[in-house]
Amino acid sequence: MSKVARISVAKDFAPRPGPRYKHQGPHSGQTFRESVLAPFLDQNEMLVVDLDGTAGYGSSFIDEAFGGLVRMGYDKEDLLRRIEVISKEDPILAKDAIQAIRDADPKQNSQ
């Protein structure tokens, strides 16, 4: 397992993040979590996610992408230790992403 990986949402996923779920349309938070976040987490010890450079995020995208990891079965405390979310453009957005992990209920099933 590699030590640290860096992901740019704009470059590694989509410059225009979409809705919450796959069935709502492309570039969803669910797709980002399943196809990018989770695989990178499984292959690396630490993950740095850069939110800059996109057209903007719906709050549901952020909640499903990051909070959805807990609902998917990842341990909350382990995620908080291993994931760093950064945004120079909007630091509040990075805080929202971490808060989504903190607020997520592991007993709820993810889609």
Add this chain to the structure above:
Amino acid sequence: MKKIAPLEQARIDLLRRERERKRKARARSSHARKKFSATYIETIQRAPNIRLAEDASIELALPQQFSFERNHADTQQAINQLRMAVLEARQKVTVDFRDVEYVGVAAALVLTSEIVRCLAIRTGDSKSVMGTYPQSPVANKILTDIGFYRALGVRPLESDEDNAPVADNLYIGMKSFLKADPDMISSFSEMFLAAFPHLDLVARQRLQGAIVEALSNSFEHAFQTRGDFRAFGRRAWLSGYVNTEKNEFMMMVFDHGAGIPRTIEPKLTERAWALLRGGLTPSDGDLISAATTLSRTSTDEPNRGKGFLTMKRFVDACDDGELRVFSNRGHYLYKKGNRSVAPDQNNSLGGTLIQWRITHHAGSIEVESDE
């Protein structure tokens, strides 16, 4: 007498039960049609704005103020009359704009979607819905500018440009779509953001995100249960305007889904409150109000209903704004820190209409975080 084997008897019993089940289903269907016929007589044949034409088609006169905000009851009644006449009674209808003096954008959007649905369902009869042009140049200019004629593929009525009223708002047209496509949403958000050329980067991103959220959530709640009337596909309609002088945009989304009140299970406290006010169940307006809080959505899962919350936060964070939701019989309005629920209408909208208006002159927008 021939003795029937047990297995054969079971088969006979099964066929007998199946025939009985089908007979009861036909009886229910027949009863339902009769019920609509009685409602049709009340709503159509006895309505003062309905005239029977020489060819037995119906002339449906729209009210002078064809607007949900100025004339909710008559506007909604007219749209319901169109739907009932075309889809239930299978009659040809001429939508008569001649006496209309003002057209609300939202009313035009809902009417457009209803006409398109009627024509799509009555595919064998392209003349099931016809129309007349308004005599009022103001009404005609509004219909032209908002894209009503274009959306229906109708030639606009040419007006005398020298005397045509100047449009304050730049309308973005009317579009329908089947899913929250980010590229299309992005193009619409760019149109809306043109009202705020002064916004800084973060404010633009936040507003773009809010628009994506608002549009995506309209689908999440749109078609979870079957509506009262037949719908074709999971389709939603979008319209709105931009006013660069006022630094204002309004976004409107309409869908023919089951409606918010039918996707929210009332809580015990809401039922108790309804009883205190003399009703058995909470009003549609109260249920819409409940749905706009973070914890109440059709999925009833925390953090799922962020669309309304996002829109309300921007209403609070910007210089001015409002969130207006019409769903079935309910009407909910949110302005800065204040909410109001109107008494339920007699007629159902047959879906959900969301109007979100923002006015903002500063370069930044400070929105509360989700903590």
